[in-house]
Amino acid sequence: MAEVKLLGTWPSPFSYRVIWALKLKSIPYEYFEEDLSNKSPLLLQCNAVHKKIPVLIHGGKSICESLVILEYLEETWPQKPLMPDDPYERALARFWVKFVEEKGVAVWIMFYSSGEEKEKAVKDSLEMLKTIEEHALGKKKFFCGDKISLVDIACGWIARWMEVLEEVAGVKLIEPQKFPRLHTWIENFKDEPIIKENLPGHDEMLVYFKPLAGKAPSR
Amino acid sequence: MAEVKLLGTWPSPFSYRVIWALKLKGIPYEYFEEDLSNKSPLLLQCNPVHKKIPVLIHGGKSICESIVILEYLEETWPQNPLMPDDPYERALARFWVKFVEEKGVAVWVKFFSSGEEKEKAMKDSLEMLKTIEEHALGKKKFFCGDKISLVDIAYGWMARWMEVIEELAGVKLFEPQKFPRLHAWMKDFKDEPMIKENLPGHDEMLVYFKNKH
Numbered sequence: 001m002a003e004v005k006l007l008g009t010w011p012s013p014f015s016y017r018v019i020w021a022l023k024l025k026s027i028p029y030e031y032f033e034e035d036l037s038n039k040s041p042l043l044l045q046c047n048a049v050h051k052k053i054p055v056l057i058h059g060g061k062s063i064c065e066s067l068v069i070l071e072y073l074e075e076t077w078p079q080k081p082l083m084p085d086d087p088y089e090r091a092l093a094r095f096w097v098k099f100v101e102e103k104g105v106a107v108w109i110m111f112y113s114s115g116e117e118k119e120k121a122v123k124d125s126l127e128m129l130k131t132i133e134e135h136a137l138g139k140k141k142f143f144c145g146d147k148i149s150l151v152d153i154a155c156g157w158i159a160r161w162m163e164v165l166e167e168v169a170g171v172k173l174i175e176p177q178k179f180p181r182l183h184t185w186i187e188n189f190k191d192e193p194i195i196k197e198n199l200p201g202h203d204e205m206l207v208y209f210k211p212l213a214g215k216a217p218s219r
Numbered sequence: 220m221a222e223v224k225l226l227g228t229w230p231s232p233f234s235y236r237v238i239w240a241l242k243l244k245g246i247p248y249e250y251f252e253e254d255l256s257n258k259s260p261l262l263l264q265c266n267p268v269h270k271k272i273p274v275l276i277h278g279g280k281s282i283c284e285s286i287v288i289l290e291y292l293e294e295t296w297p298q299n300p301l302m303p304d305d306p307y308e309r310a311l312a313r314f315w316v317k318f319v320e321e322k323g324v325a326v327w328v329k330f331f332s333s334g335e336e337k338e339k340a341m342k343d344s345l346e347m348l349k350t351i352e353e354h355a356l357g358k359k360k361f362f363c364g365d366k367i368s369l370v371d372i373a374y375g376w377m378a379r380w381m382e383v384i385e386e387l388a389g390v391k392l393f394e395p396q397k398f399p400r401l402h403a404w405m406k407d408f409k410d411e412p413m414i415k416e417n418l419p420g421h422d423e424m425l426v427y428f429k430n431k432h
Contacts, residue, residue, distance in 0.1 A: 049318070049354055063310045065317055072310040091282045091291040098284055099268065135268055 002059030004029040007043050009036060010200055011208045013157030014066040015054045020153050021073050023194045025080045067097060070150050082150045093144055096136050097154045103128035104157070107173070111165045114214045118169075125173055129182060137181040141188055152189055158182070159189045164205045168213045221278030223248040226262050228255060228272055229419055230427045232376030233285040237273045239372050240292050242413045244299045286316060289369050301369045312363055315355050316373045322347040323377070330388040337388075344392055348401060356400040360407055371408055378405045378414075383424045 006022065006029050008015030022029050034043055034053050046055045046062035056063045056072065063072050074082055084090055106128060110121035132155075136143060143151035158174075166172055176183040189195055225241065225248050227234030241248050253262055253272050265274045265281035275282045275291065282291050293301055303309055322343065329340035351374075355362060362370035377393075385391055395402040408414055 049350055058307075061307050063307070063314070065314055068310050068313045068317060071313060072306055075306040075309065087291055087294040088277075088280050088282070090294065091287050094287045094290060095282070095284055098287060131268055 005032060005057040006030070007032050007034050007040070007046070007055040007057070008053045009034050011205060012053060013161050016198065016200070017066045017153050017156060018054045018056060018069050018073075019198055020148075020156060020195060021070050021082060021150075023198055024082065024148060024153075025073060025077050027073065027077055067101065067150075067154060070153060074150065082148070082153065084144050084149070089144065093149060093151045096132075096143060096151050099131070099136075100128075100151075100155050100158075103131070104155075107162060107165060110171060111169045111209075111213060112216050118214075122171055122173070129173060129179055133179045133182050137185055142185065148189070148192055148195070152185075156189065156195070159186045159195075160199050160202075161205070164202065164209050167206065168209050224251060224276040225249070226251050226253050226259070226265070226272050226274040226276070228253050230424060231272060232380050234273045235417065235419070236285045236372050236375060237275060237288050237292075238417055239367075239375060239414060240289050240301060240369075242417055243301065243367060243372075244292060244296050246292065246296050286320065286369075286373065289372060293369065301367070301372065303363050303368070308363065312368060312370050315351075315362060315370050318347075318350070318355075319374050322350075323374075327376075327380075327384055330384050330390065341390055341392060348393065348398055352398045352401050356404055361404065367408070367411055367414070371404075374404075375408065375414070377401075378408045379418050379421070380424070383421065383428055386425065387428055 004022070004027060006015075006018055008018065008031065010033060019031075021027075032040075032042075034040060036053070039051060042057075043053065043055060044051055046057060047053075047064045050064060052064070054064075054066055054069060056069045058072075058076070063069050070082070083093060103124070106121045106124035110118055110125055113121055140146070142148050143155070162174060166174070174182060174186070190199065223241070223246060225234075225237055227237065227250065229252060238250075240246075251259075251261075253259060255272070258270060261276075262272065262274060263270055265276060266272075266283045269283060271283070273283075273285055273288060275288045277291075277295070282288050289301070302312060327340075327344075329336055330344075331337075332340065359365070361367050362374070381393060385393065393401070409418065
């Protein structure tokens with residue numbers, strides 16, 4: 001099987017989505033840390049449209065966008081599947097991935113903004129979390145059942161990045177008593193051995209994200 | 220095979236995405252026109268999270284979000300495939316679907332705003348069109364080759380809705396000489412028999428969107 005390369009950055013939850021999938025599926029790969037203030041020629045060539053990480057390079061071909069990469073990994077390496085077999089279950093999985101992609105942005109907006117914009121973002125974030133709590137998890141350990149799936153991976157940023165953003169922005173969104181299912185899911189996700197071994201350090205993340213609070217990110 | 224129902228609204232390009240896929244794959248279905256100012260109990264029950272159309276109901280189970288529905292149709296009815304076989308080609312297809320979802324669809328609403336917001340929307344739209352023109356189509360007839368795919372279906376709103384929006388918002392973004400590939404694609408897409416027979420009327424759409432905005 002041709003070699004796999006991953007271009008990423010250590011504070012990026014999108015980067016980690018791909019790392020988790022690669023590790024869970026036991027796919028060997030070579031990792032390259034990008035400096036986004038000085039993007040490598042390889043990155044600019046492989047992701048000409050967005051110039052963003054993560055980028056997966058497999059046998060010389062590049063695949064961009066974390067969720068697209070996850071589906072590609074799933075189809076190219078069918079072992080240790082991260083998606084259910086049944087088409088309806090798969091549709092539900094894709095529905096929730098899309099939901100978190102679209103609505104989860106509110107948490108990042110909350111982090112990067114201030115004043116009225118921040119207040120609205122807090123409100124939107126709470127609504128999103130409420131929907132996940134009430135509709136997505138049910139009694140299951142993970143989003144699709146007993147095993148980690150693409151949905152858990154897509155939501156993985158909630159399990160580590162969220163607490164950092166909350167701390168720096170001074171807003172507590174996920175109160176365990178308000179979101180018991182989500183809280184349990186976070187604990188279970190972080191306890192999974194492969195996830196546990198592949199999470200960025202809390203303190204390093206605080207140092208990284210602190211100066212960014214309340215300022216719109218430059219791209 | 221259990222029966223298929225589609226809840227949709229006639230002016231919605233998201234609704235049409237599903238109609239095109241159903242027709243292209245030869246899947247029989249029953250269509251229900253929703254009144255969004257008076258949503259049916261069925262819609263509210265089947266899409267409690269978003270309360271939006273389209274919703275596909277198959278054997279009593281409901282699937283929401285047009286792109287999710289398309290992937291579901293593709294997996295459940297493999298005949299007349301709308302996706303390439305090769306995983307890399309499929310990744311490219313999904314990349315371009317995501318691109319139009321984020322850059323295209325989200326922007327068109329802003330055409331009906333004014334001042335700075337409208338100007339930014341126009342600038343973003345031009346950039347999006349430019350990227351598609353330069354990177355997505357190449358020399359192919361359709362996004363994935365000679366046959367219509369999920370990607371063409373996802374972009375289908377450009378082939379009819381865009382002209383209506385431009386007309387109503389008084390902006391001319393899509394100039395054929397600036398976007399020759401995209402222009403050719405639009406023509407080819409609208410000429411496909413299954414698409415041609417399943418497009419909302421231009422005049423009806425003008426009236427509908429005029430009243431809305």
